[in-house]
Amino acid sequence: AVPVVAVVGRPNVGKSTLVNRIIGRRQAVVEDVPGVTRDRVAYDANWIGREFTVVDTGGWEPDAKDRAAAIARQAEAAIATADVVLFVVDAMIGATDDDEKAVKMLRRSKKPVLLVANKVDNQARELEAHALWSLGLGQPYPISALHGRGSGELLDAVLAAF
Numbered sequence: 001a002v003p004v005v006a007v008v009g010r011p012n013v014g015k016s017t018l019v020n021r022i023i024g025r026r027q028a029v030v031e032d033v034p035g036v037t038r039d040r041v042a043y044d045a046n047w048i049g050r051e052f053t054v055v056d057t058g059g060w061e062p063d064a065k066d067r068a069a070a071i072a073r074q075a076e077a078a079i080a081t082a083d084v085v086l087f088v089v090d091a092m093i094g095a096t097d098d099d100e101k102a103v104k105m106l107r108r109s110k111k112p113v114l115l116v117a118n119k120v121d122n123q124a125r126e127l128e129a130h131a132l133w134s135l136g137l138g139q140p141y142p143i144s145a146l147h148g149r150g151s152g153e154l155l156d157a158v159l160a161a162f
């Protein structure tokens with residue numbers, strides 16, 4: 001079976017932008033409005049000849065109600081079926097309480113998780129990425145999903161995690 005990579009995180013951290021970067025086309029819907037991706041959406045991807053499925057999800061929030069709760073449950077379902085999880089954090093904002101709660105949920109899933117420090121658009125922002133060691137998920141992978149910075153190193157690590 002083709003390995004599955006689920007991309008999860010709070011609303012607006014750049015999950016869909018990263019998915020587009022991984023699949024090499026603009027197919028996942030990117031919006032400045034949080035919570036645009038309601039359900040999990042799967043795409044075919046490959047990196048250096050290795051095929052996998054990448055799943056975009058809606059923003060995960062703790063203690064969500066109504067529609068937001070349904071979106072969070074969809075993200076959890078995507079995690080349950082994934083071989084590797086990319087947990088995306090906005091390095092410009094830093095780790096929030098909701099990110100900490102997401103880490104607890106991810107630990108319960110017992111899935112391999114790679115910590116993605118997104119919006120590291122330039123060298124100066126590497127410091128913000130480094131601060132995300134505090135989440136206890138190991139090495140943060142600094143990337144700019146928007147500009148492509150660091151995405152090769154991240155994908156190498158994804159393949160190594162299968």
Ligand code: GDP
Nearest residue numbers: 011012013014015016017030031119144145146
């Ligand atoms: P999602 O809700 O997590 O799927 O986030 P989106 O992919 O829809 O992106 C939310 C906003 O963050 C959009 O305005 C993106 O253009 C912006 N964004 C995503 N990745 C980056 C990045 O690497 N750098 C910067 N500066 N902005 C980004």
Ligand code: MG
Nearest residue numbers: 015016036037
């Ligand atoms: Mg999205």
